[in-house]
Amino acid sequence: MAYETIVGIQVTDNKMYAKYREEMTPILLEYGGGFKYDFVVSNVLQNDKGQPINRVFIIYFENKQNKDSFFSNEEYQKVKQKYFVNSVDAVTIISEYVRDL
Secondary structure, three states, rough: OOOEEEEEEEEHHHHHHHHHHHHHHHHHHHHHOEEEEEEEEEOOOOOOOOOOOOEEEEEEEOHHHHHHHHHHHHHHHHHHHHHHHEEEEEEEEEEEEOOOO
């Protein structure tokens, strides 16, 4: 089983967002997480939430508990504050689900 989340974001600073991904990845791996798909998109035809999106990805964890623990991790929060907050303008959670591997 895996806990997956499809996320749409609006990246406003690609270099800073790349640094965020670089520094958060080792923490993500500690929690059994990773990225399955990652797309840069230029044309969104329908958007239920109305927030801008230029990147879509699927992030996964072994279970929801690992996901919650990762996002509340103190070191992750420091990386998020340093890079994510200033490089992403909007976040849309498109879907969350459990699926068989």
